[in-house]
Amino acid sequence: MLDRLDLKEEDFDDVVIDEKEFKDLRAETKWLAVARLYTSREDFSNTAFYTSMRYAWNPAQEVSFRALNDNLFVIQARCLGDWKKIVEMGPWLFRGYGVIIKEYDGIQDPEKVVLDSIEVWIQIHKVPDLYRKEHLVRLMASKVGVVKKIIMLTAKDFVRVRVNLKVDTPLKRFTSLNIQGQGRVVFQLKYEKIPTFCDVCGLMGHVDEECGSGEHSP
């Protein structure tokens, strides 16, 4: 639209912000995030969403929400601790659906922030000692999502990996190694606190009875 106005330099009458004020603005506009609920549902109450998220985050200081459209929110925390929890310690769920949250600089168009993935902990079960090596676990987990963190030692017989999952990709049920001359070994995957997903297509955001016609063979 601005292009079509064919503006010339002399048309402008800017409000000028000097470098110091710009610095001050940046300093006071911190700890922002953009969020979207990953759901096929079109209607949900913003107020219920805010209340539920505040309850889940249990923030030390006030957290504010601003709705940009039906399902896009700018969130602002007042301290680093709250912000880190919100952005890094998900997945956060609302009515079972995943809340996609990404950090936001307060400058770019919030609608342009790419909200296409969710970070979760996965468990890779019963990996025998021979293959229980961090580099192999990393390779296996990278078939599931972008690996963020690996915890090799847990109290149970699995390793935990924090991965960034693309929400438009079906969830994987297993990961496998193929050892040349030995054959394939398959390991079961479990997801911690995974949002609602569909048993038929493996995508998050809807359930099997909402997938296609909703009629599927048992």
Ligand SMILES: [Zn+2]
């Ligand atoms: Zn489905």
